[in-house]
Amino acid sequence: MQYWLMKSEPQVFSIDDLERQGRSPWEGVRNYQARNFMRDGMKVGDQAFLYHSSCDVPGVAGVMEVARAAYPDPTQFDRRSPYYDEASTRESPRWLLVDVAFSRRFRDVVPLERLRAERALAGMQLLRRGNRLSVMPVTAAEWRAVLKLA
DNA sequence: GCCAACGTTGGC
DNA sequence: GCCAACGTTGGC
Numbered sequence A: 001m002q003y004w005l006m007k008s009e010p011q012v013f014s015i016d017d018l019e020r021q022g023r024s025p026w027e028g029v030r031n032y033q034a035r036n037f038m039r040d041g042m043k044v045g046d047q048a049f050l051y052h053s054s055c056d057v058p059g060v061a062g063v064m065e066v067a068r069a070a071y072p073d074p075t076q077f078d079r080r081s082p083y084y085d086e087a088s089t090r091e092s093p094r095w096l097l098v099d100v101a102f103s104r105r106f107r108d109v110v111p112l113e114r115l116r117a118e119r120a121l122a123g124m125q126l127l128r129r130g131n132r133l134s135v136m137p138v139t140a141a142e143w144r145a146v147l148k149l150a
Numbered sequence B, C: 001g002c003c004a005a006c007g008t009t010g011g012c
Helices: A015-021 A032-041 A112-117 A140-149
Strands: A003-008 A023-025 A047-052 A059-072 A096-111 A135-138
Touching (some): A003 A059, A003 A140, A015 A023, A015 A047, A015 A096, A032 A096, A047 A140, A059 A112, A096 A112, A112 A140, A135 A140
Parallel strands (some): A003 A047
Antiparallel strands (some): A003 A135, A023 A096, A059 A096
């Protein structure tokens, strides 16, 4: 089993939204590296942190589980969607998504600031300078270290 | 294949 | 709102 971290702006899709819905397609990933992690890495049953970005308190908000392996993201074909990609075709879809299922909402978000202060997380990809990836792997040791802070 | 211009991400 | 960092685009 593998561990992941996936970013979302809570104004767009938050841990509360996922808790309410129970399960959801993870729409809108438009970065090749992030797509490749979903396509080549993610398996049903993998665990992922939901990270809130671009908000008052950026940080890890809870835990979800991969509920369905990668398949084409329908929003790339939807002209009215902000994620529409006119260059993508149904014969050869450019963008994929996975379905995620709610597991747990932390009582409080574990703030980015707190993650940065944690020695065990010094090598975490999320914390590297200039990191903008919205989907990335997390090691088992990092996973445990973040859970301890929740 | 290089690289400048441009767009996006995301913390602050 | 600012700006650093980075990815993508497109001319050459």
